[in-house]
Amino acid sequence: MSVYDAAFVNTELSKPTSIFGLKLWVVIGIFLGSFIVLTLFLLSLCLTTRRKSRRHRHLVPTPLVSKEIQEIVHHQHHPPAEANHQHKAPQVPEIQVDTGKLEHILAFSSGESKGHTSVSETTSFGSGNVGPEVSHLGWGRWYTLRELELATNGLCEENVIGEGGYGIVYHGVLTDGTNVAVKNLLNNKGQAEKEFKVEVEAIGRVRHKNLVRLLGYCVEGAYRMLVYEYVDNGNLEQWLHGDVGDVSPLTWDIRMNIILGTARGLAYLHECLEPKVVHRDVKSSNILLDRQWNSKVSDFGLAKLLCSERSYVTTRVMGTFGYVAPEYACTGMLNEKSDVYSFGILIMEIISGRSPVDYSRPQGEVNLVEWLKTLVGNRKSEEVVDPKLPEMPASKALKRALLVALKCVDPDPTKRPKMGHVIHMLEADDLLFRDERRAAREPSDSHSGDRQSTNSGSKLAGDDVHKLTRY
Numbered sequence: 041m042s043v044y045d046a047a048f049v050n051t052e053l054s055k056p057t058s059i060f061g062l063k064l065w066v067v068i069g070i071f072l073g074s075f076i077v078l079t080l081f082l083l084s085l086c087l088t089t090r091r092k093s094r095r096h097r098h099l100v101p102t103p104l105v106s107k108e109i110q111e112i113v114h115h116q117h118h119p120p121a122e123a124n125h126q127h128k129a130p131q132v133p134e135i136q137v138d139t140g141k142l143e144h145i146l147a148f149s150s151g152e153s154k155g156h157t158s159v160s161e162t163t164s165f166g167s168g169n170v171g172p173e174v175s176h177l178g179w180g181r182w183y184t185l186r187e188l189e190l191a192t193n194g195l196c197e198e199n200v201i202g203e204g205g206y207g208i209v210y211h212g213v214l215t216d217g218t219n220v221a222v223k224n225l226l227n228n229k230g231q232a233e234k235e236f237k238v239e240v241e242a243i244g245r246v247r248h249k250n251l252v253r254l255l256g257y258c259v260e261g262a263y264r265m266l267v268y269e270y271v272d273n274g275n276l277e278q279w280l281h282g283d284v285g286d287v288s289p290l291t292w293d294i295r296m297n298i299i300l301g302t303a304r305g306l307a308y309l310h311e312c313l314e315p316k317v318v319h320r321d322v323k324s325s326n327i328l329l330d331r332q333w334n335s336k337v338s339d340f341g342l343a344k345l346l347c348s349e350r351s352y353v354t355t356r357v358m359g360t361f362g363y364v365a366p367e368y369a370c371t372g373m374l375n376e377k378s379d380v381y382s383f384g385i386l387i388m389e390i391i392s393g394r395s396p397v398d399y400s401r402p403q404g405e406v407n408l409v410e411w412l413k414t415l416v417g418n419r420k421s422e423e424v425v426d427p428k429l430p431e432m433p434a435s436k437a438l439k440r441a442l443l444v445a446l447k448c449v450d451p452d453p454t455k456r457p458k459m460g461h462v463i464h465m466l467e468a469d470d471l472l473f474r475d476e477r478r479a480a481r482e483p484s485d486s487h488s489g490d491r492q493s494t495n496s497g498s499k500l501a502g503d504d505v506h507k508l509t510r511y
């Protein structure tokens with residue numbers, strides 16, 4: 041542009057306009073300024089609206105089933121719990137829920153037409169959990185609360201198998217179909233998480249076919265749960281004292297197998313572990329049975345786990361009444377010989393079908409040990425046998441079992457046999473035959489009147505039993 045052109049533009053811009061006589065460049069400036077301001081205003085308006093709408097979206101409540109949750113429900117039919125005269129496990133649908141975020145509330149159909157099962161009321165337990173879903177331990181698994189809720193239908197009442205001093209036990213089915221017993225522990229106040237884990241892991245490493253296997257545990261907030269293998273044929277107490285009709289399905293051989301299995305489990309705890317484990321609560325309800333009548337000792341290690349000195353013992357007064365060794369009851373002194381005493385009571389209970397203490401009996405018969413000693417001392421061993429037994433045992437076998445039982449309840453703990461020795465005595469037919477042969481060589485004496493003495497083997501066993509009944 042030449043000098044003349046510039047002078048021309050300058051002159052034109054400086055001319056007054058009809059708008060309040062303002063010069064043209066001023067008018068143009070006002071227009072441009074207004075346009076910029078308007079643009080900025082519209083821009084900010086747009087941004088504010090967007091932010092508001094985004095904030096608004098956050099206030100919408102989380103839908104019951106978030107789209108981030110992929111739900112897979114298998115309508116799997118588990119066979120109904122087979123005849124367990126005490127407990128019928130309900131059908132538990134297998135539910136596998138793949139969640140995006142833990143804080144989502146889950147709601148799902150149970151798969152069965154009626155049951156609308158919601159775990160929403162229980163998911164709050166797990167909502168704070170940001171840890172790993174599953175941790176694989178050396179020996180088992182660390183389960184999340186939600187996993188166990190899913191397995192037990194939200195810890196539902198229908199899944200309750202029973203309740204003991206330690207807490208409520210639920211039947212559960214894990215997503216892989218494994219049947220489990222979930223023990224929701226009470227009395228866990230003061231049990232630090234670390235301490236709990238150490239103790240549980242010690243129990244979890246114990247493996248024996250006659251001990252109920254601990255599969256894992258759950259620690260979340262105040263919750264402490266133990267997950268056990270599910271033993272599907274009830275407990276010995278139910279079979280001995282429950283309503284089984286006039287003839288018990290527990291034959292003599294089955295009973296002896298239960299005794300022997302229990303002895304093996306206890307011997308393992310006492311003699312094969314370092315440090316050894318004293319059960320402290322050997323009794324028939326802690327002997328679980330499978331379909332082949334194999335026995336599995338449950339609850340071992342729990343007394344220690346739950347700080348028995350402070351909580352468990354004070355509420356339950358050392359073990360269970362009727363099974364507790366006298367020295368333990370009197371002094372609180374505890375070692376594996378206290379378990380041996382309880383085991384002796386258990387043998388008597390299995391042979392006789394009687395509870396250790398039965399107040400419905402006439403005086404003098406209330407206490408199982410006293411009653412049994414009196415009968416055996418009076419040469420009436422056969423009268424101690426459970427009337428529900430389908431067949432009387434051989435006299436020799438009966439006396440052997442009674443002999444072992446009486447040795448186990450010796451008031452002097454040092455004279456009680458170790459569990460390993462108990463196994464030998466129970467298994468050793470040979471030992472008795474040897475003794476019988478020796479007895480046959482010696483002249484018959486005062487016990488010829490014994491009703492059992494028609495059996496040549498009964499004399500020596502009878503002598504031993506008699507000797508043991510002097511207490």
Ligand SMILES: Nc1ncnc2c1ncn2[C@@H]1O[C@H](COP(=O)(O)OP(=O)(O)OP(=O)(O)O)[C@@H](O)[C@H]1O
Nearest residue numbers: 201202203204205206209221268269270271275325
């Ligand atoms: N692993 C398991 N499999 C199947 N049933 C079990 C299992 N563990 C426990 N039960 C059952 O759960 C119920 C309660 O068991 P728990 O051991 O808590 O109490 P208890 O033995 O009856 O009493 P206590 O607490 O005084 O020992 C019992 O009927 C028992 O048979």
